[in-house]
Amino acid sequence: MTTPVLIAEDAEGVRTLTLNRPESFNSLTVELKEALLAALTAAGADAAVRAVVLTGAGKAFCAGQDLKEHVALLRADDPAPLSTVERHYNPIVEAITGMPKPVIAAVNGMAAGAGASFAYACDLRIAADSARFLMAFANVGLTADSGAAWTLPRLIGYGRAMEMMLLAKPVTAEEALRIGMVGQVLPAAEVLPAARAVAARMAAGPTTAYAMIKEAMLASAGGTLGEGLAAEGRTQAHAGGTADHREAVEAFVAKREPRFAGR
Template structure:
């Protein structure tokens, strides 16, 4: 495990776990944390030994979003940095998560608000602790959504519900989050780490290139015509049919054994 003041990174069984580590500030996002997280996401994408990624937080929060104390302080000092953070930090982080060529799981251990919730929405899977909650708090501070929330949330729960949560700034507890589709699973708080690690380890042992193509064709289909989606599927299948993992799966089927995927 490598440790910094604001972020923890640990590898186990092909899984890289990135843990936001500012519990005293509900893991709110400072410039330092945003820059470190972006660098770690990019490193995970490039590391062939990493075949699944987990994003989580320490303490009672997953991530409370932008650190408003730092934000206000910089604005009062006439520092232009706060006005550039969407383009310099949030947009690249969301692109790094959504474009990650391997599965990303959000282990939502507590409050996820604003940009913090948006980071969870960008992940491929969301497993939440019973004590967790989600809050689209942008309107409460006179801002609009960022960090891809306008794109991701409505694809999870539909335009009507996404509009309600963003306009009213209403908190959603874990039970409602499961019911409306923000998360795929809710577990007791004390079981979250083990459950997420089990899911991530299973994914890390799977056909990584196929997972990457699945993510790609789903993204294409979400914003294209049927013909474009069919073409993307065709291209993906053509490429995947030549992979070592597909060959291994066929051989395993014929010999009636479990495939041993190498992520290639």
């Protein structure tokens, strides 16, 4: 049997998506990119899935583009390498950021190029103490893709992001925590269980409100104050009409824990 390049597992309302090419540090072939995009789209549409964890098999999270496949296509004058940003990378990032539920990156090891960009696009990041983040696009004569030019400066600031891009300067897990790139750093064996625990807690929470928070944050990140206020007004009106909001208020008045249904 052929080993799947992507593994999906469900538990407690959480879908874990594991990039499964450990022998190649989970580098991104066309097959893996298409599988990941399909899996993210399916998770977003599945009401039973209330949070998503993205991780990698083996010692790496994702080494970015599979350059062996890439160079073979270039040598064959195949147009696929030049269209993969539009066909794969952009839709994957849009699927993560537009997912109406939390997406947590369990960065179990090296995250480079598009792989690191996918982690930046996630809502939360938990990294192994052995993890490294590397933006080496310039080393292969390319510019940023997969949303990194937008997401990374918003995580760590323009200056630090420019250093990573221009100098291909790797960032250790400890430094990533210090500058706000990740929220937690743990021993490698603890990263996936911790990410799943956070995801399970959120899956039991007011997931419609989480979706509205994501929408408001995304709309506000690149907009004016007025646009941000409008996004907050729109999403707050939506969240305020949910059963979860009413349940939370009733629970507060009754001095009990709320029981959220995600609607």
